[in-house]
Amino acid sequence: MREVAELAGVALSSVSRVLTGHPDTSNEMRERVLAAVAQLGYEPDMLAQSMRRGSTMSVGFVVGDISNPLLAEIAHGAETTLRDAGYSMLLTNSDNKAALDAEHIRLLRQRRVDGLLLSLAAEDDAVTIEALRNADAPIVLIDRELPEDIGASAVLSDHRSGIRAAVEHLIDLGHRDIALIVGQPLRPSRERVAGLEEAFAARGLPPTYSIVAGQMTAKHGQAATRALLDRATPPTAMVAGGNQILVGTLREIVERGVAVGQDLSLVSCDDYAISELLSPQIAVVRRDYAEMGKQAAKLLLRRLGGDERPRTVTLPTTFVPRASCVRVETS
Numbered sequence: 143m144r145e146v147a148e149l150a151g152v153a154l155s156s157v158s159r160v161l162t163g164h165p166d167t168s169n170e171m172r173e174r175v176l177a178a179v180a181q182l183g184y185e186p187d188m189l190a191q192s193m194r195r196g197s198t199m200s201v202g203f204v205v206g207d208i209s210n211p212l213l214a215e216i217a218h219g220a221e222t223t224l225r226d227a228g229y230s231m232l233l234t235n236s237d238n239k240a241a242l243d244a245e246h247i248r249l250l251r252q253r254r255v256d257g258l259l260l261s262l263a264a265e266d267d268a269v270t271i272e273a274l275r276n277a278d279a280p281i282v283l284i285d286r287e288l289p290e291d292i293g294a295s296a297v298l299s300d301h302r303s304g305i306r307a308a309v310e311h312l313i314d315l316g317h318r319d320i321a322l323i324v325g326q327p328l329r330p331s332r333e334r335v336a337g338l339e340e341a342f343a344a345r346g347l348p349p350t351y352s353i354v355a356g357q358m359t360a361k362h363g364q365a366a367t368r369a370l371l372d373r374a375t376p377p378t379a380m381v382a383g384g385n386q387i388l389v390g391t392l393r394e395i396v397e398r399g400v401a402v403g404q405d406l407s408l409v410s411c412d413d414y415a416i417s418e419l420l421s422p423q424i425a426v427v428r429r430d431y432a433e434m435g436k437q438a439a440k441l442l443l444r445r446l447g448g449d450e451r452p453r454t455v456t457l458p459t460t461f462v463p464r465a466s467c468v469r470v471e472t473s
Contacts, residue, residue: 143184150178200230201442202250203259204243207358208235212385212412212431213261216284219435220259227443229256238326238357240267247273255279257442260294262286265328280445282438287329295441295452297434301330301411304427304459305337306344308381308409311425311463313345316470317379317407320351323366323391324383325358334383334411352377363390371398378470379407388412388424407467422465429459 143161147154152171159167160175178184201224205213221231232250236242240263247270250258257280262270265286274281274292281294288294305322312320322338324331335353342349354370356362363382367390370377382388388410395402402408403422413428437455444453 145182146175146178146184149182150174197256198254199228200232200253200255201257201259201439202246202253202255203231203233203261204236204246204250205233205261206236206238206243206263208233210358210386215431216261216435216438219432220439221435223436223439224443227439229443231259236263238263240264240270243267244270244273247277251277251279257281257446259284259438259442260286262328264326280442282442282445284434284438285328285330293452295445296454297438297441298454298456299330299333299429299434300456300459301333301427302337302340304429304461305334305381305411306341307461308425308427309338309341309351310345311461312379312407312409312467313341313347315379315407315467318347318350319375319377320379320381321354321370321377322351322381322383323354323356323363323370323387325356325362325387327355330411331355331383334381338381358384358386360386360390360393363387364394365390367391367394371400376406379409379467381409381411383411385410385412392420403466403468407470409461409467413462420466424466425464426462427459428462429457433457 143154143157147157152175156167156171157175160172203217203220205217207213217233224231232253232255234246234250236246243262244267247258258277259282261284264270265288271289281292283294283296285299286296309320322334324334338351342351352370354366356366363386367380370380371394380391382391400406409425409427411427413426434457437457441453441455
């Protein structure tokens with residue numbers, strides 16, 4: 143900084159004001175200082191600056207599976223919003239393992255991140271919950287629910303209304319034997335199951351649906367689809383409760399030569415790119431992943447700005463009917 147001050151012909155304090163964005167600097171001084179910085183290749187010591195201001199201007203994001211395109215879009219939405227506010231984002235991947243969630247939370251706090259964004263592998267893991275209770279940092283959950291004493295804000299998707307609309311559409315087409323394949327018992331799966339149940343109840347129908355739970359993976363999607371199609375009377379419609387489940391469902395359907403939109407009606411949760419490219423196009427329950435990330439970042443920035451009250455934002459889902467859903471004869 144002294145070399146910058148000497149080259150720019152200004153006081154050391156002027157260099158400090160320019161580099162920290164202080165408003166009390168003239169345009170001429172700012173240009174001289176920045177020109178000297180560029181000429182010397184000076185890079186501020188971010189660690190020293192963070193110690194002085196008590197903030198690292200960084201946020202940790204714990205993701206269950208970064209290979210999931212949905213989570214990648216959420217992370218991208220969060221990162222761009224945080225970057226615009228002057229924060230950097232550190233991303234960790236837990237491979238859907240609760241033990242790694244807790245480990246990453248502790249590691250990020252050791253790095254003194256100012257806040258945490260969390261898409262956890264489990265909502266009831268005792269070690270993870272204890273790590274969060276000791277985190278001493280603002281927390282924003284992404285489509286997860288934790289005990290109230292954690293004091294976390296959250297951005298949620300209204301899965302229930304989207305699934306209810308999809309199932310009601312299938313019921314109106316004559317379907318009664320409808321199967322829903324979901325992942326582990328996290329909030330999205332619970333809400334999707336609730337939407338299915340509400341759709342049948344609203345129509346005054348007996349619960350002739352099936353629910354197959356497992357992991358949010360293509361492997362589970364294929365195994366569940368295989369078991370459903372192996373039944374003496376297979377379901378006439380299926381709902382794949384996640385984009386990764388859809389991949390496995392489609393794999394089994396293709397291997398069997400089942401014709402979607404003829405032999406079987408199909409709906410997917412989350413608008414995966416292949417949903418529109420297939421023939422027929424797959425009906426989907428759609429949501430805006432990038433907006434989830436942006437809203438999560440905004441909630442965290444609000445907490446970092448001094449708002450201590452946890453807040454929850456619930457974003458809508460929309461059912462998009464497509465040619466994969468066809469009418470069947472009711473008995």
